[in-house]
Amino acid sequence: MGPQKTLVVMVEFTDVRLRTSIQRLEGFVNIVNNFIKTSSYGKTWLDYYIYPRVIRLPKNMAYYGGPSPGSQRGDDPLRSIEFKYQTIKLFKESSGMDITQFTHVIIVHAGGDEAVSSSPNDIWSSCMMSKGIYFLIEKYGFEAIYEELGRSDLEYQMLRDTLMHRKPNGEAYLLAGVETVAEEDMPSIMIHEFTHSMWIYDLYAYSKDGYSAGSEVGVWTNMDSGPYLDPPVDIDGWSKYLLGWIEVVEVKVDGEYTINTLDKPVEPHGIIIPINDKEYYFIHARRPVGQDSALPGPGVLVFKVNKYRSRNIEGEPYMVRFFDANPETPVECNSFRKEAIRLCETLDAPYFDHEHYSGEWRDASGRKFVINLLTEDVATEEGYYMKVTEFEEEEGIAKIRVSLDGAETPAEATITKTITGEYTETAYTTVATYGTVTETVVVTVTVKPLPPSNNIMHYLSIIIITIAIISAFLIMIFRRKRLPPPPREW
């Protein structure tokens, strides 16, 4: 929350020199800042400082970016840490600045990003986040962890000296994250890595070797394939919930729950349905508006979350399983290569109400996809039942009925309306066909106003007078009836 003190450092190598200018870089950082500010509804932003001198590392680019011996791709893990460690060390030496005044560090290096260029000697953009060390420090204390890492292998020593620092008064200090991006990267990659620096994980699937194996949440988050859309897609609702930017409702009883689409600064934004101690469902709604304007369509997304995982790793329980409401479509996906099919098929993953949604969407290369959202409900393996009862795209409101015992209960509606003057509303319209004759029946409800208040007084006085006259007669009748009989012996 609040300002994120961020240091931006530019580095180059003995063989590859930086071509970007500080002005262009500042433009990029401002894009990141605006994205985070919008995504957090103004709760979080970057308070950044760009170190104006370019740091030159002592080795060539391939030294830091080349794959491990025997590997075809990726960066050698030790060299990848050394790259960050060297940069921080040289920054501290050359600037004489106190690094503990910052929470995040963004390293922008000369040359390309292997994840984009596929050139093995380029440096894979990444982020070293201190979340793991933070929890170790919470348990054992800073000094114990500092000493322990110092006694370990070289990579742990460098990891320590990259993230663990001391304030001028000797106080312990932990950076939140150190991200690496290439000068050739789009700003959306810097946003993705910065989101890691705020301790948010990737939502794509990893292979066992630690690199991307394919998509899971597709274009629906900047932590999967969203950065490649124009404009880059917002951070998903679940990650925003972890960041403390949105409010959610937890389902304890069956009912209809209303949430707002993620682009609106109105709460709540999500629904949590607990499953057990480690898992829950997370539901949120989206529409192609604002930071989400490049999305293929509107709808409700369902995540199944395992809170003890920090990645989706092939062959292991996933951190986030993304439900695809309309699997095996769009049909255009059939022409995709195997690894890209999941990404393509989740273009129409959202659930939508009974009115269904149809639209067309084009990707960055202009390919057309037909998006048909035809599914409104899902029954889970635990026996829960969820149904989108209404999706109001204009208002950005989704209503979702949740039943924990799987029963589909009818919606109970309480409608309160303040009516002035005569008011007619169409209750429903039915169309019936008898052979060649089509009959449309429109049922309307008309509400007429009560008489104005002075009329009520008029009626009221007439009523009072009438009651008075009737009472008078009744009293007379009773009087007569109650007259005592005449005395016999007068």
Ligand SMILES: [Zn+2]
């Ligand atoms: Zn990532």
